[in-house]
Amino acid sequence: MYLIPIPAFTDNYLWLLHDGEYALVVDPGEAAPVQQALAQHGLQLTSILVTHHHADHTGGVAALRDATGAQVYGPASESIPAPFTPLKEGATVHTLGLDFQVLDVPGHTAGHIAFYAPDVDGQPLLFCGDTLFSGGCGRLFEGTPAQMLASLDKLAALPGATRVCCTHEATLGNLRLALAAEPDKADLIAQELRINPFLRTRQASLVAAARRLDASADDDIAIFAALRQWKNQF
Secondary structure (H helix, E strand, O other), rough: EEEEEEEOOOOEEEEEEOOOOEEEEEEEOOOOOHHHHHHHHHEEEEEEOOOOOOOHHHHHHHHHHHOOOEEEEEOOOOOOOOEEEEEEOOOEEEEEEEEEEEEOOOOOOOOOOEEEEEEEEEEEEEEEOOOOEEOOEEOOOOOHHHHHHHHHHHHHHOOOOOOEEOOEHHHHHHHHHHHEEEEEEEEOOOOOHHHHHHOOOOOOHHHHHHHHHOOOOOOOOHHHHHHHHHHOOO
């Protein structure tokens, strides 16, 4: 399998996975760069996976479906360009000879989902949309801090070798916050569970950082909410 990040807009990644003949694409906010990649590699698009309804993740869905006949899969409780197969946790998408498990990960949006394949060439693979970023997490537009914290806990419990495919490049900005929250972490790049404060909000150093922002933060959810609000303003 070959995994290709296709840049779009100012900081989006549209993920293309293919076997040399057939391909799937994740969150195609634009059709043109996907069509160019398909033509360049001589691929037939068979599946379109959508994690949530925002336009920068769905804007190219209709054009790609019409041009290729690809099957569209997306969250059952969100408005995705129809027709599409609605999904919620417990469902499995079979494509390219792979089985992608559907995970409910609300927070960024109310019905956000992720796609997790336990074995892609011997390594787990996760398409997480705007829930998890390198060093950070998505903004809470529709969901609650409790939902996002539960979603991040779910992703943090996946195998440590999981390859994470997020859909925006925000690493440098996220690491600025991570270093501000834990200035003694000189080795923040070692691995995601070590660099990303939103996956470790129960650790004493981050609890202390959150309480410097909001002295009333007295439980896991309030601590997470304080850190996420800090990032909104950082």
